[in-house]
Amino acid sequence: MATPLQDLLPLEHPIIQAPMAGGATTVELVSEASRAGCLGSLGAAYLGAAQIEAAAAAIRERTPRPFAINLFAAVPEQPMRGDGGNMLALLARFHARLGLPAPEAPGPQADLLPGQIEAVLRVRPAVFSFTFGRMPREALARCRELGILTVGTATTVREALALQEDGVDAVVAQGAEAGGHRGTFLDDFDSALIGTMALVPQVADALRIPVIASGGIMDGRGIAAALALGAQAAQMGTAFLCADESGIPEAYKAALPASQAEQSRITRAYSGRPARGLVNDFMRETDAISADIYPYPQQNALTRPMRTAGARLGDISVLSLWAGQGAPLARRESTAALVARLAAELADARRRAGG
């Protein structure tokens, strides 16, 4: 029953624990997901080269199984078009509430990517995945030489074809339901909001390389549906966010299963780039002045002290509560228990479909 992608890696289950930069994908989460027979993925976009190498070594101490390292591709710089003063005044009110000093306008951000790519090449994980765009062809070619499988993220057929043309080995088709940042890079963000159910079969028909479905897949029924639509694996983020080993704050973990799908929104409030999460005070107030939000990655740097304080205090009104539309289906359990349940549900869904 294994898909060709499963055989290639190899994986016991057609399941990828999604990379989630910003603290969720701890060494423990990634290694437990891989030990359980999935592809664990380290979200390394905010890590420096030395941190990537240290995390990879720690994962390898725990398991010899394959895992992925994930980075953000370079995005074209956007000018600030709105009134930054308005954004700073709004943020200052949240800072005062948290006992933080007034925020300062964000400056240019350091480019970590070249050093991160070199670290990935030194580490040689089984898989190098990325989102937000395209990677330099030279980096993809070096991965190929080293036997590292490359996986890009697409939100439209056009993006998937561009990644295939660049030479990636597989493509994640990220539907509009997905939690976290949109991977969109060729089309405009609004028109690239295509549901997983519609996107996956179109991408599978268009490509000659394996497709991985992502967005709103929370249980074995969802994985079976993704496979039926032509995907060779399901990449799941929100389901793994609630696992014991995930590194998000306790209050955030508790909020997901207690939420309703109507609370899910796409916002630029936290990072300047559209991302899906649960609505809260900071998102609501910032979306009301959306023209004055700084571009990515400046807005991300600007809101970091507030988010760090919110995480420390367990204040979910100021945290980026990234999660997909399936968040109400999330359960609190260990990674091993989650994967065992997903495998049993998948087998059950396949049996029922066969019958």
Ligand SMILES: Cc1cc2nc3c(=O)[nH]c(=O)nc-3n(C[C@H](O)[C@H](O)[C@H](O)COP(=O)(O)O)c2cc1C
């Ligand atoms: C908290 C969070 C952080 C994420 N960070 C990343 C990331 O660093 N790199 C990436 O390729 N995708 C990232 N994603 C998107 C996932 O890869 C995936 O597309 C998404 O989680 C699928 O939707 P689901 O959350 O409904 O399962 C993130 C998602 C979440 C929820």
